[in-house]
Amino acid sequence: MKILCCISHVPDTTARIQFTADGKALDRTGITFIINPYDDFALARAAELKEKNPNGVKVTVLAVGKNGAQSTDSVDANLRKALALGLDEAVRIDAEPVDAFFVAHQIAAYAKDKGFDLILFGKESIDYNGAQVPGMVAALLNLPFVSYATSIEIQDGQAHLTREITGGKERLSCALPLVLSAQKGLAEWRIPNVRGIMQAKTKPFQVVPPVSVAPRVRTLRHEPPPPKGTFKKIDPENIQELVQELANKGLI
Amino acid sequence: MSAVAVWVEISEGRLKKPTLEVLTAARQWADSENLPVVAIALGADFPPNLTASLGEYGADRVIRLKGPQLEPLVNSAYARALAQLMRERQFSYLLLPQTYDGRAIAPFVAVWADGALLSGITQPPQREGSTLRARRIAYSNKAIEWIATDHLPVIATLKSNSIVPAKNPRVPTEEELAYTPLPEDLRLKSVGIEKVATDKVPLTEAEIVVSAGRGLKGPENWGMIEELAKALGAATACSKPVADVGWRPHHEHVGQTGIQISPNLYIAIGISGAIQHLAGVASSKNIVVINNDPEAPFFKVADYGIVGDAFQVVPQLTEAIRKYKEQHAH
Numbered sequence: 001m002k003i004l005c006c007i008s009h010v011p012d013t014t015a016r017i018q019f020t021a022d023g024k025a026l027d028r029t030g031i032t033f034i035i036n037p038y039d040d041f042a043l044a045r046a047a048e049l050k051e052k053n054p055n056g057v058k059v060t061v062l063a064v065g066k067n068g069a070q071s072t073d074s075v076d077a078n079l080r081k082a083l084a085l086g087l088d089e090a091v092r093i094d095a096e097p098v099d100a101f102f103v104a105h106q107i108a109a110y111a112k113d114k115g116f117d118l119i120l121f122g123k124e125s126i127d128y129n130g131a132q133v134p135g136m137v138a139a140l141l142n143l144p145f146v147s148y149a150t151s152i153e154i155q156d157g158q159a160h161l162t163r164e165i166t167g168g169k170e171r172l173s174c175a176l177p178l179v180l181s182a183q184k185g186l187a188e189w190r191i192p193n194v195r196g197i198m199q200a201k202t203k204p205f206q207v208v209p210p211v212s213v214a215p216r217v218r219t220l221r222h223e224p225p226p227p228k229g230t231f232k233k234i235d236p237e238n239i240q241e242l243v244q245e246l247a248n249k250g251l252i
Numbered sequence: 253m254s255a256v257a258v259w260v261e262i263s264e265g266r267l268k269k270p271t272l273e274v275l276t277a278a279r280q281w282a283d284s285e286n287l288p289v290v291a292i293a294l295g296a297d298f299p300p301n302l303t304a305s306l307g308e309y310g311a312d313r314v315i316r317l318k319g320p321q322l323e324p325l326v327n328s329a330y331a332r333a334l335a336q337l338m339r340e341r342q343f344s345y346l347l348l349p350q351t352y353d354g355r356a357i358a359p360f361v362a363v364w365a366d367g368a369l370l371s372g373i374t375q376p377p378q379r380e381g382s383t384l385r386a387r388r389i390a391y392s393n394k395a396i397e398w399i400a401t402d403h404l405p406v407i408a409t410l411k412s413n414s415i416v417p418a419k420n421p422r423v424p425t426e427e428e429l430a431y432t433p434l435p436e437d438l439r440l441k442s443v444g445i446e447k448v449a450t451d452k453v454p455l456t457e458a459e460i461v462v463s464a465g466r467g468l469k470g471p472e473n474w475g476m477i478e479e480l481a482k483a484l485g486a487a488t489a490c491s492k493p494v495a496d497v498g499w500r501p502h503h504e505h506v507g508q509t510g511i512q513i514s515p516n517l518y519i520a521i522g523i524s525g526a527i528q529h530l531a532g533v534a535s536s537k538n539i540v541v542i543n544n545d546p547e548a549p550f551f552k553v554a555d556y557g558i559v560g561d562a563f564q565v566v567p568q569l570t571e572a573i574r575k576y577k578e579q580h581a582h
C-alpha cells in the first residue's frame with residue numbers, strides 16, 4: 001500500500017503574528033514554523049499503518065514550499081521531522097504556496113501517476129483554516145474524499161472510516177484509493193525518538209520543481225483584528241449587574 | 253443567467269441557521285450587483301414548505317435536485333451536480349455555509365466549475381470593477397485578511413455566526429429536476445449515522461456557549477455548568493485538557509485543535525485563556541470570563557469579567573438568570 005501524507009508549514013501556535021509594512025505577507029522573522037497540528041494526526045496514523053506492516057506500506061511525505069531564511073523556517077527540517085516518525089521518503093515541491101488552487105494542482109500533478117492508495121491531509125491548516133486543498137486534490141484526481149475523519153481501518157483494499165458531521169458522526173466504507181482529511185482522534189500525536197531522528201537524516205529526499213499554474217486568489221492586505229477595549233469588571237457580589245448588561249444587549 | 257446561487261443545507265427536514273445566514277449574505281451580495289438569488293437544494297425528499305421558507309430569506313428562484321441516491325449526502329455527488337448547474341446556467345457565484353459538508357463540497361465545485369474559491373469569508377464579497385474582494389479571519393483570530401480574485405465563477409463559504417439572518421420575503425419561482433449521481437460518486441458508502449445528545453443545541457450553531465476548563469477541578473462539578481447552560485438555552489463546551497482527561501466528551505473541545513466557534517455570547521469559566529484556546533473562541537461577539545485569578549490571560553479578550561470563585565459565582569449567576577427570565581416571560 002502506498003500512502004502520501006501532505007503537510008503544511010505554519011507558524012507555531014504561540015507565535016506573535018506581525019506583517020510586512022504593506023500588510024501583504026507575514027513577517028517571518030523570529031517565528032518558529034511547525035508542522036500543522038492537524039497534519040500531525042495524519043502523519044501519526046500513517047506511522048501506525050507503517051508500523052503494523054513495515055514491508056507492505058510505503059509512506060511518502062510531501063510539502064509545497066520554499067525554505068525560509070532562518071533555520072526556524074525550514075520546510076526541509078519539518079519534512080525530516082515527519083520522516084523521523086518512521087516514514088519512508090520526503091518530497092518538497094519547490095514553490096511558494098501562493099493559494100490553495102496552486103497548491104492543490106502541485107500535489108495532484110505529483111500524485112497523478114504514482115498509484116497512491118491513500119492521500120492524507122489535516123482537516124485544515126491553522127494559518128487560514130481554509131480546508132480547501134484536500135477537497136481540491138480529490139476533485140483533480142477524481143477520488144472519493146472523507147473530510148474530518150476520526151478513524152480509518154484498512155482491510156483487503158477496503159477502508160472503514162468514521163467522520164465527524166454536524167452533531168454526530170458517520171461511519172463509511174470505501175474501496176481504496178481515497179483522499180482523507182484528519183480530525184483529532186484519527187491517531188494520537190507522536191513524538192519522534194532518537195533512532196527515528198537519526199534514520200531520517202539519510203532517508204530519500206527529493207526536491208521537485210513546480211508545475212506551472214496561475215493562482216486565482218491573492219492577498220490584498222492583513223490588518224489587526226478590531227481592538228477589544230478594556231472589559232467591564234463585575235463585582236461577584238453584584239451578579240445582577242451582569243444579567244442586566246446581557247439583557248440590555250439582547251443576549252438573554 | 254448570472255446569479256448568486258446558494259447551496260441550501262437541509263438537516264432533519266429543517267433549514268439550519270448557517271443556511272439562513274448564507275441566504276441573507278447572498279441576498280446582500282446579489283443586491284449589490286443587481287442579480288437574483290437562486291437557492292439550490294439537493295435530496296431524496298424535501299420539506300413541504302421549502303420554497304416558501306427560502307423565499308422568506310430572499311431567494312428569487314428555488315431549484316430542487318431530487319434523486320433517491322442523494323441521501324445520505326456524498327460530497328462529490330453534490331458538488332458534481334452543483335458544478336454542472338453552474339456551468340449550464342452560467343451562475344457567476346455560489347455561496348455555501350462553512351459547515352462540515354459545505355466545506356467538503358466547495359473545493360470540488362471550485363475545481364469542476366473551474367472557479368476561484370474564497371473560503372471562510374465573514375461578509376458578502378464586494379465588487380470593484382473586475383475584482384471581487386472578501387474578508388476572512390486568519391492566524392487564529394490574530395489577523396483579518398482581505399483577499400481578492402479577478403476570476404469567474406467564484407465559489408465562497410461563509411463562516412458561521414458571521415452575520416445575523418434577516419428576512420427579505422418574496423415569492424420564488426420553483427423548478428424540480430431529477431438527478432442521478434455518477435457511479436464514481438457512489439464509491440463512498442455511508443454505513444450509519446450516529447447523532448449525539450440531540451436535545452442540545454449543536455455547538456457550531458449555538459448563540460450562547462457556556463464553557464469550562466481545568467479550574468473546575470473534576471467532572472463531578474459540571475452539574476452547575478449544565479444548569480447555567482440550561483438556564484440560558486446554551487450549548488456547553490470545554491478546554492482541551494478537560495477533554496483529554498475525559499472529564500468531558502471530545503466533541504465539546506473548542507480551540508485551535510478543537511471546534512472553532514463564534515457565538516453571540518461565550519462564557520468562559522475556570523479557563524486560563526491560552527492562545528490555542530482563544531484561537532477557537534476569540535471571534536465570539538461577547539465574552540464573559542469568570543476566573544479567580546485576576547491575571548488570567550482570558551481577561552484580555554473579555555467584554556465582562558468576574559474575578560471570583562466559580563463555585564460561588566456560577567450558581568448565583570444561574571439563579572439571577574432564571575429570575576430574570578421568569579420576570580420577563582410573557
Ligand SMILES: Cc1cc2nc3c(=O)[nH]c(=O)nc-3n(C[C@H](O)[C@H](O)[C@H](O)COP(=O)(O)OP(=O)(O)OC[C@H]3O[C@@H](n4cnc5c(N)ncnc54)[C@H](O)[C@@H]3O)c2cc1C
Pocket residue numbers: 013037464465466467468490491492493494505506507508509510521522523524525526527528529532542543544545548560561562563
Ligand atoms: C498545539 C497545541 C494545541 C492546543 N489546542 C488547544 C485547543 O484547541 N483548545 C484548548 O482549550 N487548549 C489547547 N491547547 C492547550 C492550551 O495551551 C492550554 O493548556 C489549555 O487551554 C488550558 O486549559 P484550561 O484553561 O482549562 O486549564 P488551565 O490553564 O489549567 O487553567 C485553569 C484556569 O482556571 C482558573 N481557576 C482555578 N480554580 C478556579 C476557581 N475555583 N474559580 C474560577 N477559576 C478558577 C485558574 O485561575 C486558571 O486560569 C493546545 C496546546 C498546544 C500545544
